[in-house]
Amino acid sequence: MTKWKKNLLVGAVVAGALAPWLTGVTEANEPGIIEFNPAEVSRILSHGPWPMNWSPDPSNRVSGSTHAVDLGERLFFDEKLSVKENVSCGTCHVAEYNWTDGVKRNQGQAMVDRNTPTLMNMRHHRWFALDGAADSLWAQSMRPIVDPRELASNATHVAQYVRKDADLSCRYEKTFGVSPAKQDDETVLVGVGKVMAAFQETLVTEFTPFDQFRDALARGDKAAAALYPRDAKRGLQIFVGKGNCSTCHTGPMFTNGEFHDVGVSHFIDGDSKKVDGGRHDGIKKLMASKFNLLGPYNDDTTRATAIKTTHVKPEHRNFGEFKVPSLRNVGYTGPYMHSGEMLTLDQVVRHYSDLNVDRLHADGESLLKPLKLTQRESADLVAFLQSLNMDRAPPWRGKEYANPPCVLNARAAADDTYAP
Amino acid sequence: MCGFREIILCGLMVLAPIARAADPLPIFDAHVHYSQEAWERMPPKEAIALLRKAGVTRALVSSTNDDGNQKLFAEAPDLILPSLRTYRTRSDMGTWFRDEGVATYLQERLKKYRYAAIGEFHVYGADVDAPVARLVVQLAKQYKLFLHAHTDVDGVERIFRQDPAARVLWAHSGFERPEKVREMLRKHKSLWSDLAFRNDHAASGKLDADWRAAFMEFPDRFMVGTDTYTAERWHYVVEHANWSRGWMTDLPRDVAERIAYKNGNAVFGSMLKP
DSSP states (O other): OOHHHHHHHHHHHHHHHHHHHHHHHHOTTSTTOOOOOHHHHHHHHTTOOSSOOOOOOTTOTTTTOHHHHHHHHHHHTOGGGSTTSOOOHHHHSBGGGTTBOSSSSOBSSSBOSSOOOOOTTGGGOSSBSTTOOBSSHHHHHHHHHHOTTTTOOOHHHHHHHHHHSHHHHHHHHHHHSSOGGGSOHHHHHHHHHHHHHHHHTTOOOOOOHHHHHHHHHHHTOHHHHTTSOHHHHHHHHHHHTTTOGGGTSOTTTTOOSOEEOOSOOOEETTEEEEEOOBHHHHHHHHHHOTTSTTSTTOOOTTOGGGHHHHHOOOOGGGTTBEEOOOOTTGGGSOSBSTTOOBOSHHHHHHHHHTOOGGGSOTTSOTTOOOOOOOHHHHHHHHHHHHTTSOSSOOOOOOSOOOOOOOOOOTTTTTTOOOOO | OOOHHHHHHHHHHHHHHHHHHHSOOOEEEEEEEOOHHHHHHSOHHHHHHHHHHTTEEEEEEEOSSTHHHHHHHHHOTTTEEEEEOSOSSGGGGGTGGGOHHHHHHHHHHHHHSOOSEEEEEEOOGGGGGSHHHHHHHHHHHHHTOEEEEEOOHHHHHHHHHHOTTOOEEEGGGGGOOHHHHHHHHHHOTTEEEEOTTOOTTEETTEEOHHHHHHHHHOTTSEEBOOOOOSGGGGGGHHHHHHHHHHHHTTSOHHHHHIIIIIHHHHHHTTTTOO
């Protein structure tokens, strides 16, 4: 049988399986029942299942290690990594705020230019930071440490601190099998980035009301599907239909992981003399970084992880593009947009509803058109977005550890039992 | 033979062309917009300073509405070549070619101000034959202006059917492949191509082979352009000029100079002289 015939057959079987469900779901004569057509159903199903499968990052040899996760979490909340010992990664990435901070822009040693992105589900991303200036989570984890506006630290300070603190030094050796005293400063800084990445890889959002509905749809469970609120269903229909939202906010992560210009001003702080180049600047930073996946610190001997980086080149359209955010837990990640200029999801929806096409290139983001939503449609879209939230805000995490002091022993490697 | 002073003089004479070759290429920017948000955020003095900082020696500029253009021209008539856009507001973009109000607007502006071109306007295929689009082709003929057309191959053909003597600057080279651009340039002797908002001709300072062939076949018919379609993009003018200079080093110097600025000067240079 030829390949296309096989595809046709598979398609027919899938359509046949969905048909009874569709006629069952639609129940168009009943008031208030939301009708989803086959294309909509297909799009809805593409947003799951959740959680996604994951395997450790080959570019980070301690990805998935329990020792690395433990050390990474300690360092994540450790203000002593900053030169002034006053700021940690946890200053801006706060668990209860879905690992962001709830403010427009935050301040380390100085005010930064962009809104703090959430760390949730970072393990599923391809590019990191709003401009994609890093191609791995471990490389990204080092950038705020050395950014003068954030921790304002450097490799020497970080390495000396890890070496001098006996407990951290012990945990470092347990993780990497080598004492930080035997490594140069830069290698230790990279090690710190890698354990922090291992920690962040454990931050995953939970099952949501949308996932319950999506899975009910997948298995044809009408009773379970009926529990999903009607306004969220109407909003979902806009999301996968006339809103075209799911074209960029794709898949179980609700992001294509790429960069787009959605017509948001990228002057910094409204100052006409300062502009945020977004993805264009990010690519230049990425290519200039010795910590990118093309460099010597990539632990992936096959270099398959670096293929994406070899293909990236700055283009004119990248100027003013920012990363498409995941929408999981979006209700907990405001303010919104790269600069945090929109405080609520209502404002975000209004932005797309009244989109200013003057700000878009005629041959650029051709999908983007003003949605011209009614008040009810806007409210429905927000209701759908809120259904992407976990039922509870992420629980508190901080710098209190019950673990006993680190002891190096021969069983260290065998104790490393983390299973993703 | 050179004595001591002569040695120095001879040395300077030898070095002079090298120094000239190393100078950054001047840029004729054929695709600049200075629309309302830009002029509200960036007064003409600042905008002109940015162009000069980029080494832009002349620029074909249009704005929505045209008032911004006039402000900029008044600030630097040596640098700015105004082009009359067919939009009073951006919302005219998809409808202007059938809008009698636009026709009146254009005729009034042409009577009142001096221009080098009409455009950049967006129109595709059969819409080029719509009444106001036809009028624009006729107005360009009447006032001896260029047409800066953001259009497809069919659109270019229709313009030349309306006026075989029209002079057309093809915005973005129609986003066509270089083979098609060459075909069009061969066919139409008064068609020029701008390279604005395109990256496919060069990456990392190296030219694409097909585009190189196009530039070598038609060294007199290409120009570069930044396309400042938002106010923020004015801060990209310097970056764009440097990027252009980068890939032009992969061309013979004389071809690079023509694409960088000489073509623009040759085509538009005599227009709007005081």
